[in-house]
Amino acid sequence: MTDIKHNLKTILSSIPEHVTLVAVSKTKPVPELMEAYKAGQRVFGENKIQEMVEKYEQMPKDVQWHMIGHVQSNKVKYMAEFVSLIHGVDKLKLLKEIDKQAKKHERIIDCLLQIKIAEEDSKFGMSAKDAKTLITSSELSGLKNVCITGVMGMATFTEDNQQIEQEFKRLKHIFDELKVYSSDNCKLKTISMGMSGDYQIAIACGSTMIRVGSSIFGARNYG
Numbered sequence: 001m002t003d004i005k006h007n008l009k010t011i012l013s014s015i016p017e018h019v020t021l022v023a024v025s026k027t028k029p030v031p032e033l034m035e036a037y038k039a040g041q042r043v044f045g046e047n048k049i050q051e052m053v054e055k056y057e058q059m060p061k062d063v064q065w066h067m068i069g070h071v072q073s074n075k076v077k078y079m080a081e082f083v084s085l086i087h088g089v090d091k092l093k094l095l096k097e098i099d100k101q102a103k104k105h106e107r108i109i110d111c112l113l114q115i116k117i118a119e120e121d122s123k124f125g126m127s128a129k130d131a132k133t134l135i136t137s138s139e140l141s142g143l144k145n146v147c148i149t150g151v152m153g154m155a156t157f158t159e160d161n162q163q164i165e166q167e168f169k170r171l172k173h174i175f176d177e178l179k180v181y182s183s184d185n186c187k188l189k190t191i192s193m194g195m196s197g198d199y200q201i202a203i204a205c206g207s208t209m210i211r212v213g214s215s216i217f218g219a220r221n222y223g
């Protein structure tokens with residue numbers, strides 16, 4: 001058994017069935033993604049649109065591609081045809097562009113709202129208040145080609161597990177508060193939180209989707 005296959009099996013056997021594993025393959029070459037694919041993995045996460053498009057073209061068509069990175073509006077058009085979930089939506093303006101591009105392909109694109117839960121300034125995301133304003137806005141109901149299906153967050157990069165736990169608990173709490181605002185294009189069910197270093201904590205705090213890269217594919221040189 002190759003390392004990638006072994007790593008996948010180890011992670012999958014340690015997480016509950018209702019938790020979706022996104023294999024974060026950024027910076028990794030297609031043959032390594034194919035190893036994961038052959039081991040049964042179908043959900044892959046990338047953080048750069050160009051790289052995701054190139055891999056989409058080379059990989060089997062039943063792969064579900066998740067955009068987990070920060071998205072620039074002018075690049076949405078390149079992935080609108082195939083992306084299955086965009087994790088990092090943090091502005092109504094971006095949602096409008098996703099809607100516009102999805103419409104051209106007669107699709108509905110699922111999106112998560114990225115909520116800022118970390119202390120660091122470097123992490124993108126909206127406040128809970130802004131997220132509530134967005135999902136209750138009359139403008140959202142006009143965007144027929146997007147559906148907000150959950151929230152996403154990243155904890156502070158720290159060794160302090162208690163701090164990480166507090167941040168994940170906050171995201172779960174925000175999710176529970178927002179969940180009551182359901183509409184045709186807002187159906188919250190997903191909490192995307194947890195990476196290689198903290199996915200066990202995240203699951204204990206209510207995560208339903210973890211984004212794991214280095215624990216599957218090994219350390220990255222960059223990215």
Ligand SMILES: *Cc1c(COP(=O)(O)O)cnc(C)c1O
Binds near residue numbers: 047068154194197223
């Ligand atoms: C790179 C990345 C991950 C995966 O990180 P690992 O520590 O390698 O598991 C998860 N989420 C986002 C948003 C990332 O950019």
